[in-house]
Every structure is written in structure tokens, then in C-alpha cells.
Amino acid sequence: xxxxxxxxxxxxxxMGQEVTLRCKPISGHDYLFWYRQTMMRGLELLIYxxxxxxxxxxxxxxxxxxxxxxNASFSTLKIQPSEPRDSAVYFCASSSLVPDTQxxxxxxxxxxL
Amino acid sequence: QQQVKQxxxxxxxxKGGISIINCxxxxxxxxxxxxxxxFPGKGPALLIAIRPDVSEKKEGRFTISFNKSAKQFSxxxxxxxxxxxxxxxxAASKEAGSYQLTFGKGTKLSVIP
Numbered sequence: 001x002x003x004x005x006x007x008x009x010x011x012x013x014x015m016g017q018e019v020t021l022r023c024k025p026i027s028g029h030d031y032l033f034w035y036r037q038t039m040m041r042g043l044e045l046l047i048y049x050x051x052x053x054x055x056x057x058x059x060x061x062x063x064x065x066x067x068x069x070x071n072a073s074f075s076t077l078k079i080q081p082s083e084p085r086d087s088a089v090y091f092c093a094s095s096s097l098v099p100d101t102q103x104x105x106x107x108x109x110x111x112x113l
Numbered sequence: 114q115q116q117v118k119q120x121x122x123x124x125x126x127x128k129g130g131i132s133i134i135n136c137x138x139x140x141x142x143x144x145x146x147x148x149x150x151x152f153p154g155k156g157p158a159l160l161i162a163i164r165p166d167v168s169e170k171k172e173g174r175f176t177i178s179f180n181k182s183a184k185q186f187s188x189x190x191x192x193x194x195x196x197x198x199x200x201x202x203x204a205a206s207k208e209a210g211s212y213q214l215t216f217g218k219g220t221k222l223s224v225i226p
Contacts, residue, residue, distance in 0.1 A: 004156070033214075043157070043202065043216040056213065091156050101147075102214065104156030 004105035006092050012111045018080040021108045023092030024073055033102060034067055034077050035091040043091075049075065082112045116140050117205050119217025126224050132190040134220045136203035139184065143205040147214070148177065148188050151200045160201070161188075193224045 005024040013019055025032045033048040047057040052069045060067070064083070069075040079086055089109050093102040118137045126132045136146075147162035163170045163177040163186065170177045176189040190197055203217040 042218040045213050045215075048213070059213075093156070101159045101162075104158065106154070107156050 004092055004094055004103055006090075006105035006108050008108060009106060010109045010111075012113065013082055014113050015083055016081045017112075018078065019082045019086075019110060019112075021077040021090050021092075021110070023075045023077070023105060025075070025092070025094030026096075026103055027073065029094035029096045029103070031095045031102075032069060032075050033093040033095075034075070035093065035104075037089045037091060037107070038087075046077070079110075082110075084112045086110060087112050116143075116215045117203060117217045119203050119220060121220060122218070123221045124223070126190075126193045126222065128193065128195060128224055128226050130193050130224075132188075132193045132197070132222055132224070134188045134201055134203070134222070135185065136187065136205075136217050137183075137185045138205050138215075140205070140207075140215075141184070142207050143215075145206050146177070146179065146186050147204050148175075149202045149204060149216075151202065151219075157202055190222075193222075195224045195226060198222055198224050 007022045030051055034046040035043050037043050046059045047067045048055055049069045065079055067077045089107045091104050091107045093104045095102045116139050120135050144165055148160045149157035150160040151157040161172050161175050161177055163179050165181050168179050174191045179186045200219045200221045202219045204214045206214045
């Protein structure tokens with residue numbers, strides 16, 4: 001298995017633009033997680049899905065953030081409009097049993113100018 | 114509210130020495146405690162995990178010690194090697210109900226030759 005796949009790996013955009021981050025979880029995994037990592041706040045869970053259904057989105061910082069999982073093999077995290085304080089590394093992770101091992105993708109480094 | 118406190122923020126150890134990273138938690142409902150290892154430019158990866166029915170778990174050079182009454186757990190890396198240089202995160206979660214991993218802020222370990 002190729003592991004969790006994220007794209008793009010790097011994204012540079014200007015304030016106010018829409019940003020879409022993509023994730024392909026490991027095949028067969030029922031849970032998908034979106035995290036944000038910053039120096040100040042560390043690793044924060046934004047939202048997680050079980051069987052494509054959002055279960056807990058209490059970590060989503062504000063309405064500018066939205067996440068979808070249209071099928072078992074694809075999820076998106078969208079920021080609209082983006083702001084400089086959204087600059088961070090965004091990780092997607094998947095697991096087959098919770099809280100068993102979560103497999104993280106390589107992350108998307110987002111820079112909002 | 115930071116529910117998992119990790120220390121130190123950074124650690125420098127000589128090759129062959131013992132690296133010790135400590136974590137303390139507040140929520141007594143936590144009953145799963147994993148450690149993740151993250152290399153630069155990569156996502157975190159599960160290193161070792163413990164449940165509170167045991168006080169210690171060892172896998173190779175890595176050992177978790179767990180003190181339920183003190184609500185503390187620690188990672189010991191024996192015979193530390195330069196290849197162990199990475200950022201280590203402790204985490205905690207409840208097995209039932211919530212599937213959210215709460216991460217510590219991380220410890221950057223540097224093992225010098």
C-alpha cells in the first residue's frame with residue numbers, strides 16, 4: 001500500500017484565495033482525520049470522519065474551514081477565504097480501528113501571504 | 114486547555130546515552146497512550162503505545178513507563194543513536210466514546226555522535 005496520500009505537498013497562496021487540500025486514505029480504513037500542525041499550537045485535530053460521515057468537527061477553527069469525504073477513498077479540506085494565520089502544515093491520517101494506529105500522510109505545507 | 118503536557122521541549126543526548134521524555138495528563142478518562150515519532154518533512158508515525166493495565170512496555174530500545182496514580186507517562190530511549198534524532202509526541206485518548214488523540218507539544222531530540 002502506498003500509505004496516506006496528500007496533495008499538494010506545498011501550497012503558496014495569497015490572502016483571500018480559496019485553498020483545497022486533498023487526501024487519499026489507506027484502502028480499507030474506516031476513519032479519516034485532518035490535523036493542523038503549527039509551532040505555537042502543536043498538532044490539533046480539526047475533524048474526523050467514520051465511514052465517510054463527519055463525526056466530530058469541533059476542532060475546525062471557524063466557518064472558513066470545511067471538509068468533505070464524498071467516498072471512502074477521498075477527502076478534501078477547504079479554506080475559503082484563506083488568511084495568513086492559516087499558514088501551517090496540514091496532515092491527513094487514517095486508521096482501521098480507533099484509537100489504534102493512525103497512519104499520517106506526508107502533510108501539505110500551506111503558506112498564505 | 115492543554116490536556117497533555119510534554120517536557121522537555123528539546124533534548125540533546127550523546128550517542129549511546131538514554132533519552133527521557135515526560136508527559137502528564139489531566140483527564141482521568143484517558144486510557145490509551147501512544148508515542149509518535151516525526152522526522153523533518155514527514156508525518157508522525159506510531160512508535161509505541163501503552164494502555165493503563167500495565168506499568169511498562171518495552172519494544173527494542175524504546176520503553177514506556179506509566180504511572181496511573183501520578184497521571185504521568187514517559188518514553189525512554191536506550192542506547193540513543195543519531196538516527197533517533199526526531200521530534201517525539203506523546204498523546205492520549207479514550208478508547209470508548211471519543212476518538213480524539215490529544216497530542217503533547219512535542220520534544221525535539223538531537224542525538225550527537
